[in-house]
Amino acid sequence: MELNRKSIIENAYNGYIFSEKKNVDNAKVYRFRNETGTGEMRCYDLLEGIQLSYNNLNMGTTHQKITPKEGILQIDHCLEGCYEFKLENNERAFIGKGDLSVLELGKVPFENSCIPMKKYVGLSLFIDMSIAQKSISKYFPYGNIDLFEMRDKVCKNGAALIIRSRHEINHIIGELYRVDERIQLPYSIIKTIELLLFLSLVESKDTHKLPSFSEPVYEATQECYKALMENPFDRYSISELAKKYAISESSLKRCFAYITGNSIGSFIKKNLS
Template sequence: MEQHPLTDFFDQKVQKTMGKNNRTIYKMNNETGEGIITQYIILPGIQFFYNDFHMSNGQNQNKLPHADVLELNHCREGRFECRFANGTYQYIGSGDLAINLLSNQTVSTSFPLSHYHGISITIDLQKADSVIRKIGEMTGGLDIDLFSIANGFCKNGTCAVIRNQNKINHIFSELYCTKPYMHASYLKVKVLELLLYLGTEKIQNTQVKVPYFAHTQVKKVKEIQKYMVSNLRQHYTLEQLSEQFDIPLTSMKACFKGVFGCSIYAYIKSYRMQAATVLLQNSDCSITEIAMKMGYDNPSKFSEVFKKEYEMTPSEFRKKYIKA
């Protein structure tokens, strides 16, 4: 049966770099980094993608709109931002599964933490339905209704997100560690298992639909993030940031966590520690000087926070990782 090639789903800036049997690898680059997509055609109408991105802006991999194509996105690591044509934003983080019809058009995507690892599965409902039904007849009871799954999760054209559900994470955990020689058959089995589970009434009734964020809110919290990381010596209260960027305090806190996956204070503390590791490895600055650059007047307090983050003191980290 005819398949949608990857170029039917992605814009032309996504370039094929290698193809072999049912596997094709695609690579993209822009000013923010690079991404690699490994594609497998596992059944007529069903395609499977391993996604590996080290970039902040993934605009070149936007899915083009397709009627009756269901997309499942599971995040293993990082964070994924999706902006829809209506101007709203949706986010998924580690362990989350997003379910969306490609008729709900994506106009931009990005990765707020500058890296993302996950799996995507696209299902052409019309083409895959007959194949799934035949498999069901052959197995004598494998009851998977693709249209029912799509209607159950994507009512009124919305994107549904299931947050960190144990059974779903278990299914995907096995997909991430699959050996290449097993892909031809194993991916089919695991995708069928996932679809069978998503078709159960229990999971459809207990799914979590998370809030969307408006463009103006997302823009302001990204400005707040850039402002904070531009001067790590400075400390800010939430009230100061709310007033300075003209965004209600409650909205600011909720939207920032939606975009970056944690609170403002947790984010900037972690960012300071990451920046400190770079200085520890690549500069001759003393630990006291690094502490001050990170906004800590007390080097002991800096060392205490650093140890909680990396389970070693700054001195131990420098000895272990400093370049020869």
């Protein structure tokens, strides 16, 4: 089984400048460092055309202005924290705790991205569809996995869709976070094929557009968050906060939960403890 000679990530984000790149055991480690913090991606070659990355980011942003290569699927699972994208219409879209997102690089236009709470932990699968399809067909012919058909169904109209947390996803993905190092490569390949089989069965009812919020809602929620951080002993009801920042209660609750990973009530309790 011939593994990737060149990193799919480097091909996918050609021109991206990492702070450090080095090989550690059977992994390639990419490190980030800027004025907002530090982060790391620990990447493993699975089949030719498929790369698995464990991401641990403690920084405000990793964004650099580049044009991602098309023809590559990126599947992201968020274990902890939140990742935010600013879309071209100034809306903000989020990947939050427990979410699984699937997108084709270069097909989802966004201006920049950030990590609102400066904490993001998760994993990513980078799949070069043309190369990976040959590998999958060779080693798993009875799976009948068609990456292009799956892409057309899950990422129709070129838009990133998100599959909300559900039992099957947690069962498949959860094992990848705690796999024994002695069987890491073969086990990760098996779980990746299992995930692709699951995604090939996904129906439209299982997918949703990436949750997004208008700029006024986003800005108001940020102001609310800052106020709660600066004045943790002030007591407000959700209705009072919504009225104070001139947005609906439902929008405030949803946006706040995506930015912080907690409900407003839980956030206040944690901030006081």
